[in-house]
Amino acid sequence: MSAETSSAGVAPSNGRSAAKAGKPSRVGAAATWADDRLGLAGVAKKNLRKVFPDHWSFMLGEIALWSFVVLLLSGVFLTFWYRPSMAEVIYEGSYSPLRGLHMSEAMASTIHISFDVRGGLLMRQVHHWAAMVFVASMMVHLLRVYFTGAFRKPRELNWVIGCLLLLLGTLEGFTGYSLPDDLLSGTGIRAADGFMKSIPIVGTYASFLLFGGEFPGDSIIPRLYTVHVLLIPGILVALIAAHMLLLVYHKHTQWPGPGRTEQNVVGYPMLPVYAAKAGGFFFVVFGVLTLMGGLIGINPVWRYGPYNPAEVTAGSQPDWYMGWPDGLLRLMPGWETHVFGTTWSWNVFFPIIVMPGLMFTILLMLPFIESWITGDKRDHHLLQRPRNAPTRTAVMVALMTFYGLSWAAGGNDIIAIRMGLSINQITYFLRGAVFIGPIIAFIITRRWCLSLQRADNERLLHGYESGVIMRDPQGGYSEKHLPLPEAKAYTLTARDRDLVLSAPTGSDGNGVASPTARKDRLRARLSRLWMADNIQKPTRAELEEARHHAEHEHAHEAALSGHPADGHQFDGRDEATGHGHQLSGH
């Protein structure tokens, strides 16, 4: 189709008739009624056919969005029966192993939902699975956005909003799984109390205020409940709305390819295709989560029993997304300082309070750090393959390695038991690995990306490997390389050249020292480290020379044998791809 013929700013219709209301219809009447009162036709006209590009990786954020909707629906159901109260009751419900035990109303009502409400256990499990999927899909979506450079200008603020969503989603998860007041989640709250008390100066007071006195008190469950069902979801809804509005305003990024440029967006219209696909996908996500809720058990609180501060189960672990700071907590040596009758618990404060804050800040700053180093202030709407930004890719892989090793440390007891290893040795090993692992991962990833860039250039200049082995008259063997199809070759070259910032002279023409000289020098050096090693795409001259060379070789072979095989004898493309002239020997 011809994109260039449409007037700028207006999406051309892909239908065969004009998008105009024809004879009076029911849809038209309803639209008129609404527009008389709301006047939204002007806005709707532009947006109902809004274009969304298609790629599987653009679906990851959608999983997060739809699982959030599932969380809202299943969560509302649970609130009808759940009682956020720590009042002590004696359980007399239908689950006999716990009958007669003292527990909080919160725990008793959770067991009631699980055993005596039809669909109650299903909704509890759907809610918990949806929470896991919500956080996981946000993380994978974040990785997709980072690795493809979708966070670059003008989308930095949406990156920031996304990071906040991840942080709040994690807190929402923690407050949520604490609500049943069972032994496992109570142990988690107990640890959280210890975390808070490790904060210098204000920690003890923060703990007493949050718990309404000494741990565990009788206030923490109702307070977490308010945070879980009102405060955080309210902020989440507002931030998700802002996230989506910015997505619509900026228009979605797209992969480069024939006809897909920085100036346009190519894809299917909102109405009907994208609405159907996205709407259908909501049902897919909801359906899969419901099947998981029905078939895969999760968080069987009745097996853990009610919370008792003097009991704990071996192998106690938080939900997976809280695992990495818990792992750091296990790795940290027991460092504590005593000064003037005060206690500074570095062993707790650093891994569980400082590190998550630090990691989150790094995450938040990534787009701004990169654009400062590269000096790139242009708008970007075309995505990059991870290999084409080797240092960026390596930075995230290093962060992922740190995360992964910390997370593994959070399961050091499980690893020790399952694999028959010494927990002490696993811990000592991981203490070193969290420092060395990310560095190794960074180096390997960067070299790997550069090699992949070289391989791309190789294919552009010398063609792809056809799998056809040629034997020359001397008896030597070589593999026939064939030129890439034009669309493929264009896609590989549709990327920017990296421009390393030049080193500043440090003074202007009159010898006046620049006030920012030091900063500029640092920036130039970082810019060199960031991208000086990158492999640039070939120039037109290089491509032409390579092509010329290949043709020369073909002609040479043809002259020698009189019957060159270039591979297309076998795939039926010898005429279609325009290489027929090489087959002059036929």
Added chain:
Amino acid sequence: MSTTDRDLAQVEGDPIADPGLPAHLPRATDVDEAASRRAERQVAMLFGLSSVFTVLFIVAYFAFGVGDDLDTFLGFGASNLFLGLTLGMALLLIGVGTIHWARKLMADHEIVEYRHAAASTPEDREETVGILQTGLEESQIGRRPLIRNSLLGAVGLLVAPAGVLLWDLGPTPGNKLNTTVWREGMRVVQDISGTPIRPEDMEVGQLVNGEPEIFFNDVGDEEQIEGHELLVEKAKAAVVIVRMDPADVTPWPGREDWGVDGILCYSKICTHVGCPISLWEQTTHDLLCPCHQSTFDLADNGKVVFGPAARHLPQLPLAVDDEGYLIARSDFTEAVGPSFWERDNDEPGPE
């Protein structure tokens, strides 16, 4: 420096010209009426199956019992299993059907929209800045710093009421974290049954979870502790009692008489973040916390031998009363549980 020196025009653009969007290829359903009718039937069948599962869901809701008359199927709760299966399939099939419809039958022409810079036009920007400027000038906020500063001060002070209002969320810590219900003469009892412990009942190598007697009975004038208060006190007063060969035990100076025939009593609350410590390794006298694997040597005054905890486990001095039961000789001599900023750092022995 910066982008100005970097003349983008100097750099060659695309070495290969953009071939433009590929021609649209019709799908089988676009050109073959039979194929499109088949797709239509498939979509309708998926939607129809979804309806069947919805009906089955309602049947399952009423057919399978929960609670006291639980029905099971292959060892699973039948209600939960079939409600999940049927509702999940009903939802999934709507989704699959809709996507199939979109892919096979809805128009599949890709369309092109042009992008606009996120920024407003320079004129709009200038005008907006002008309006802001005018607003600021008309308010005279710049010319009258007295008003501006007093307003900033007044609004800033409002942080105080917000903070003060939250103060009543809880009482202040006071000395609460430094004390427990243990006191001289309090019997050490088993944590489940509440029965007092005689030294001769314990074998070497045995570990018993203990609690103060006041959690089970009135002690003297003091009433038994129950309800929330019980949880609060238990979170500090839970102990482990362990019997070791006296020859293995190396008490710190001043602690030589804290045990009875090799029976020692330690706080059960981890000094790391407060988990109850429960994994006892008899041969090494080590007690391991299942939360973060801090390990304490009970033969050596509860010293940390591994893991992230920074402080030894507090020890409760023991004695035997007239009837031959284990009792505490005093409260703990230091705060139990996780560290906190105000914690007194008096060390009772060499670390």
